[in-house]
Amino acid sequence: MRKGAPSYLSNQMPRTFAPKPGYAVRFWRKKGLCSPPRASVLDLVACKAPCYLEGLPPPTQGRVALADSRQFDLLELGGPYTWVVTSPPYFGMRTYVPDQWLRHWFTGGNPEVQYGYRGQLATAALDSFVQGLRQVWTNVAKACAPGARLVVRFGVLPSAPIKCRPEDLFRETLRGTPWQLQEVRPAGTAAWGRRQALQFLGEKAKALW
Template identity: 25%
Template sequence: MSSATARKPPPSRDRAAELEAEIRDFCAFGANTRFEERDGLPYYINEFWTAGQRQAHSIHEVSYRACFKPQLPRFFIDRLSAPGEAVYDPFMGRGTTPIEAALAGRTPIGNDVNPLSPLLTRPRLDPPSLAAVAARLEEVPWGRGEIEREDLLVFYHPETLRHLCALRRFLLERAPLDGEPDAPDDWIRMVALNRLTGHSPGFFSVYTLPPNQAVSVEAQRKINEKRAQTPPPRDVARLILKKSRALLADGAPARAKAGLCVGDAAATPSIDTGSIKLVVTSPPFLDVVQYESDNWLRSWFAGIDPAEVTISAHRSEADWSAMVSAVFKELARVLAPGGHVAFEVGEVKGGKLLLEPLVWRAAEGLPFERLFVLVNEQRFTKTSHCWGVANNGKGTNSNRIVLLRRR
């Protein structure tokens, strides 16, 4: 590491040597990387990805609440794993890390407590051809659909809703949640789940927000009244094909053996001990999770009872830290010696609470070397902003990743 890389040296020579060895492979750090120490934690700060970096692959364009950009896992996948090695995300969400791992020629492994997660991820790891999707859509008995829920007419034109109900019934019969559906059925369900509601004519619904979760029926009724709008007819099959073309515009990942499971990230018995080379993940942050209200419409279409999905809400720092520690214990089991964990955390409470010190402490006493915190800071921010100082924009303006290595 050149002298231009750090503005002030680490506190000890031993620690400097450890960090020097660990960041040697991070060739993108460059001369503008700053080293800072805060509350005993070592930070490396730069714009490691975003501006000037390649555009993300088109197959990632699936909406999901609180997901990170594909450039984040790719940064670590390129530096801390080799082709064929297993890359894992215990909180995979829409599947960004497993899909980026597959695109990079790694073995994708993923887990999430949300049963919608594998429905959004699995189809994009082995997509069907557009011709196969079109052929399967022609098999749907569109004319036999019956409106199953009158309340959904606040979102959909009656003919659109009948077609959605026909497609839903067709997929529930052909693609059970506990089975392995064929690729066209799996793909069509994934695309339909992501076209249910949104803010443009590319979605099945009238104008609504946001596209990654459905507002309540009552809230949509108020939106319709305020905008003086009624749901227009939408061509469900045409929109599914249109979105499919967009997702496959850059091609598809090479077929790879993937492992996806649903369950608690702290207990993943289906993943072999010592089988993972790299973990790139972002856990649920300190917040109250309202799974049923956030996912009610997608769950309805997929045939999931949201009341039966148990997702813990971590309302205190102690609860959240205990969750992270339990997950780290499981990661210590599945990681191979020398494997890494890139644990992305967000800024909560308007940046007033930084989670990386909690992660640092949660890993204490476990078989990990706590290396440093990498902060990907966008160009429009100032140095002070990475410590939670407000700026001109809202939301998180930096990625904060705690990097650990399995002993």
């Protein structure tokens, strides 16, 4: 799990995947990672400090909201927008909120993993899933300028209750909304750029842009 001298004071979470606390602890115990190696705190700080003390990053504009995209007035955050980049829950993903526990916590949610599905976009029933995303796309369009571009990473889990092509399903979610599909590109699998996360994942879902 580590090459060279220790560079952190605790086990690292994968950069692209936030395993739930209980699962992470079980994984560490199974791999014998609960007995940390001896590390020099002073050496570690001396190694890391220059990167953080050289200067503050340039200021950027941005706001974060914990809200339901089917109903939230996106113009409260700014706009009108010319680009929207998003990735809704893949069809068949019932654990969207629990899987996003870290982001949920950082945006004001409960620090404990929430396993309920109340208020979550329905991803088990095909009709409900399609209707929910149509509401999202329609609501997003209200906050966009004419000619705006919507970029979506979209997929279907192998465990989805109904087998369907991601492209066909995505087209269906756009039906009756102000958006027109211009281009579809394969996005590969979740494995691309997720070397660390692969230690925790099983079968991979294919996605498209």
